[in-house]
Every structure is written in C-alpha cells, then in structure tokens.
C-alpha cells in the first residue's frame with residue numbers, strides 16, 4: 001500500500017456530532033457538513049484546480065465549499081496517479097501527484113473550506129435572487145452566491161465486471177471503491193483486478209481484514225513493481241490468498257453477498273466471502289453537468305477565456321480540465337491560472353462598486369479564516385523607493 005494512499009485513507013475516522021461530521025483524512029481534518037450548506041463560492045470538483053481556487057478565493061475573503069464524487073480530494077492526481085512524479089509545476093522540478101495534493105490541502109487549510117465528499121452534484125438551479133442551489137445524489141442541498149465547476153473529465157465511474165447479477169449485490173457486499181477500510185475489519189474479502197488499486201488495497205487490507213483473496217485473470221500484474229513484490233511477500237507469509245489466472249463469474253447470497261463463483265483454468269468453484277471488491281479502473285463521465293443548460297462542446301463546457309472563464313450562465317464558471325476555449329490545454333498549471341482569474345471575477349460580482357486592488361502575498365501577507373496570519377519578515381522584503 002502506498003504511503004500516499006495510506007495518508008489519505010488509512011485513518012478515515014468519522015465523528016458524528018448532531019448533524020455535523022468531521023472527516024479526518026490523513027493529517028487533514030475536513031468538515032463534512034450535511035443538511036443545508038451555505039457558502040460564497042461553491043466549487044464542484046476537488047481536483048487540483050478546485051483546491052487551488054479555495055486559496056485564491058480565500059485571499060479575497062470568499063468562503064468556499066467543495067463537492068466531490070470521490071471519497072477524497074485530489075481528482076485525477078489522487079485517483080489515477082498518486083505516485084507518479086509531475087515535472088511541469090512551476091517551482092517544483094519534480095513533485096509526486098499525491099504530494100502536490102497534500103501541499104494544496106495544507107495551503108488551503110487556513111481558509112477552512114467545507115467538503116461534501118463521496119457525493120455527486122446532480123442538479124444546479126439558479127434562484128430568483130441570482131444565487132444558486134446545488135443538490136447532490138444523496139440529497140445534500142448547497143446554497144451559494146457563485147458556482148465554479150472544476151469537474152475535470154467528469155465523475156469517475158467504475159468499470160464493472162460482466163457478472164449477470166452484480167447489480168443485485170451493490171451496497172450489499174459488492175464495492176467498486178474502498179471508501180472506508182474499517183468496513184472490512186475482520187471480514188473475508190475478495191479483490192479482483194491487476195492494476196495498482198487492486199494491489200495497493202490488497203496489501204493494505206491484508207492487515208485489516210480477516211482474509212484477503214486477490215483474483216486476477218492473468219499471472220502478471222500491471223501495477224508498480226514494488227507493489228507486486230509486496231503482494232508476493234504477503235502471499236508467502238500466508239496473508240494474501242493469490243488466485244491466478246482466474247475470473248469471478250458469479251455471485252451468491254441473499255440480502256448480502258455470501259460467496260463468489262470462480263473459474264480457474266477450467267475448474268469452477270465457490271469461495272465464501274463477506275465482500276467482493278472489483279477494482280478494474282475508472283472511466284470519467286461528464287454526467288449530470290451536461291444537463292445544466294451550459295454550452296457544451298466536445299464533452300467540455302464552453303467558457304469566456306478572454307475574461308473570467310464564465311459560462312453562458314452568469315455566475316457559473318468552469319475551470320480546469322472541464323472547460324474548453326480556443327487553445328485550451330488540459331494541464332494543472334492552466335487550471336491554477338483559470339482559478340485565479342475566476343476568483344477575481346466572483347469577487348467583483350459579489351462586491352459591486354468595491355474596487356479590488358491586486359496585492360502580492362509577499363507584501364500583504366495571508367490572513368486565514370482560522371485567525372492565522374502569515375507574512376514575510378520585514379527585513380526580507382526590500383522596499384522600492
């Protein structure tokens with residue numbers, strides 16, 4: 001299990017207190033506030049673009065709340081390539097994708113953003129007073145003065161194995177994501193897949209679950225070499241039951257999954273289990289966003305790039321990979337730039353008549369919403385006469 005994944009997921013603790021939830025993901029405490037959420041700027045998508053928008057909005061004293069369909073922040077970086085180095089982030093000759101997300105989370109902590117994680121924004125309504133209401137698939141209602149869609153390539157939909165009755169066991173023992181590893185404590189689990197997710201979760205859950213069986217249709221795995229070696233080591237120690245080449249072809253149970261049917265080199269047999277976790281990768285889908293009355297071209301939202309990345313609906317912006325305009329580049333640093341200009345526009349929209357004067361953080365410092373203040377030591381900043 002990668003340290004990065006552990007950082008995010010190993011320590012997921014949920015403290016319930018009345019209707020408020022605190023989600024502790026690794027070292028970051030994230031406020032998950034259910035019921036009606038009110039904020040200045042609602043950001044749909046907690047990838048790098050959405051996260052950096054919180055910082056830029058914070059400098060302008062705008063409160064932010066983020067919604068993400070995934071159970072953790074970071075978008076593609078966390079979900080698809082947390083251990084890969086990125087070489088084109090200004091000022092970082094090389095940074096691991098997961099580390100960049102950690103740093104963004106650290107940078108925005110002072111602005112105390114709220115998070116609705118593991119929920120998909122499905123409806124967007126513009127209200128009569130010009131504000132917006134966004135409702136998720138779980139019914140959480142968000143109310144905001146402006147909307148920034150930072151939805152990247154869309155929500156990640158799991159690739160599901162072709163097992164006839166699999167839908168009958170969804171939320172009844174079949175999980176396509178590992179949202180909370182604690183669910184599997186002292187349970188028998190079967191993971192299927194040959195990539196990094198299948199390997200990483202098998203390694204991690206080997207110390208949590210009662211038993212872990214990893215099934216893959218080939219003898220070779222596609223994941224990182226160190227993960228493959230670790231799985232081999234855990235197999236030798238009897239902590240992972242490796243079944244290859246094999247496929248899961250059926251599921252059995254009543255109210256909950258009780259067994260899977262495995263086909264291995266011509267033999268068909270049942271294996272008892274409490275959970276079946278097929279990890280066959282994710283495909284992005286723009287999904288509900290495409291039905292919000294926004295101009296869409298080539299599966300992306302058309303924005304006014306000459307000004308502020310606003311869409312055809314006033315007050316609704318689209319930044320990062322989710323937007324399109326002439327010359328668009330789907331790069332992290334482009335998302336950061338778009339987030340910065342978008343926040344200026346939101347500020348002007350919410351503060352008509354107030355003139356915004358651009359201030360350098362080196363000169364003005366940064367005042368967090370948590371009462372913190374960061375500023376350069378006076379001696380460090382030379383005055384220009």
Ligand SMILES: Cc1cc2nc3c(=O)[nH]c(=O)nc-3n(C[C@H](O)[C@H](O)[C@H](O)COP(=O)(O)OP(=O)(O)OC[C@H]3O[C@@H](n4cnc5c(N)ncnc54)[C@H](O)[C@@H]3O)c2cc1C
Nearest residue numbers: 045047048049068069075076120121151152154320321332
């Ligand atoms: C393997 C790989 C390597 C890459 N390497 C580089 C690189 O070296 N340099 C570089 O600059 N870029 C790189 N990229 C591209 C980079 O990852 C993207 O440009 C970047 O992730 C875009 O960030 P984003 O925040 O706009 O979108 P994303 O990272 O895609 O995040 C969008 C988030 O929005 C969420 N979302 C979408 N719709 C909804 C909804 N309706 N409700 C709730 N949540 C929603 C998604 O769950 C997702 O978490 C790479 C991409 C890949 C796949």
